[in-house]
Amino acid sequence: MKPIVVIGFLGTQLDAGQGAGRWNKWRPTVSLAQHDDMVVARIELLHTRKHTALAEVVKADIAAVSPETTVNLVPFDLEDPWDFGEVYTRLYDWARAYPFQPEREQYWTHITTGTHVAQICMFLLSESRVVPGVLAQTSPPRKQRQGDAGKVALIDLDLSRYDPIARRFDADQRDAVAFLKSGIATRNARFNALIDEIERVAVRSRAPILLVGPTGAGKSFLARRMFELKQARHQVTGPFVEVNCATLRGDGAASTLFGHKKGSFTGAASDRAGLLRAAHQGALFLDEIGELGLDEQAMLLKAIEEKRFFPVGADKEVESDFQLIAGTNRDLRRDVAQGRFREDLFARINLWTYDLPGLAQRPEDIEPNLDHLLALHAAENHRVVRFNAEARTTYLRFAQSSEAIWRGNFRDLSASVTRLATLADGGRIAVALVEAEIARLRWLWKHEGTGTAAATGDDVDLEALLGEEKFAGLDLFDRLQLEAVVRVCRQSRTLSDAGRQLFQASRTQRSVVNDADRLRKYLGKMGLDWARVSTDVRP
Structure with missing residues (x-):
């Protein structure tokens, strides 16, 4: 068994007492050395200098009951022991400098003594493995008797050791992934792996996220679901703000995003906050970010990095702390090479980039999405509509074939299902209706200029x-x-x-x-x- 090393604060109240009567009461730090079935090799006892005398008494008493235990007195002065920032920083610096040897020693972090702030900080340092050990909680005996050490409870914060907790976390993650996919049992392996990673990033990171994919691939929908997932976990308190950058043109682009001061340009009759400030403490989804002008790109970079920016016509900066989710159907790498997109902004938003495949690249997912869209139609219109077996087979055969290019991706599929469900007599989609819909889709895609060399x-x-x-x-x-x-x-x-x-x-x-x-x-x-x-x- 590895030697036990305890790290803890001197209890200025619980460990107090210098007369003979101190042995008639339970003192948590001393009690650590009073257990016959375990020997503590060393105690690192943190204390303020004004309590040095008490610390010396506790050290001597531990030596009396357990000569095998070495007590190192560690002076630890704090200007304000209730200031979380100060206490955590001091403890963190001390722990980083301490020569831990987990291969030779086992470490217990004693959390019974010290202020509540100190106990919380010790917990966090153990949970993050800065202090590589377990928590030790001591408690007094039911009936106070001299020499009774009470109990010691050990808590290992390595959650992987607790199967029920690990299973709960796994279930929570599965629920979160299903939420991002709206409960659709997608079958495409690449898409499922992508959503698994997005779930982890969404709940663990506030860094910008870039969603790449063709029009209608679900970028806007996924961005909103990511926000709602964070909102459900109380990670954001602000709103979800969405804007399509392709709709921003000229001087109005900067004003829409960053706001403006009254009189800063013709038509600026009053102050305007702008969408970045509207997204404070929430999420800002900039769809088609590649359509932003270079000036707006420079302003956005500053806002992302510094959380502050100048509204149009203002001489004083404003602040907004938001998470950026960006979407594009362009190859921003090419735009950077051609000077249409700032390289520094691309580098800033490219930490988490996800390429959403189009519907034609996920033919196996058409069937579950078809069922999902029919269920949505039934909920919205209070009318259940179903395919007959032959009609379903006919539709899926076409929908999953190379002939079905799904140029608008899920927008095309949603529109197709809406037409079928609306025209279905008696709530049944028959073959004739499917064949008419297939003809319509062929005409639509040909009319839009797809499917041939000239058309593409x-x-x-x-x-x-x-x-x-x-x-x-x-x-x-x-x-x-x-x-x-x-x-x-x-x-x-x-x-x-x-x-x-x-x-x-x-x-x-x-x-x-x-x-x-x-x-x-x-x-x-x-x-x-x-x-x-x-x-x-x-x-």
């Missing part, structure tokens, strides 16, 4: 990619096929995403699925690789 605005120049000689040696069939493959690659963020779309049907028939490898081999056969064909990829 991404004409593929195969001759430039392959070289004149190799291009001339390709049949028209191979040219058309390769053009389509390259186009999908340029619309995808990763090789795996592109492969998943291109092999969406055949992948279900394989025991081992490696879409990325299949696509890599196809490109290699054509003398190409991912880096070369994806150079024009857009967010």
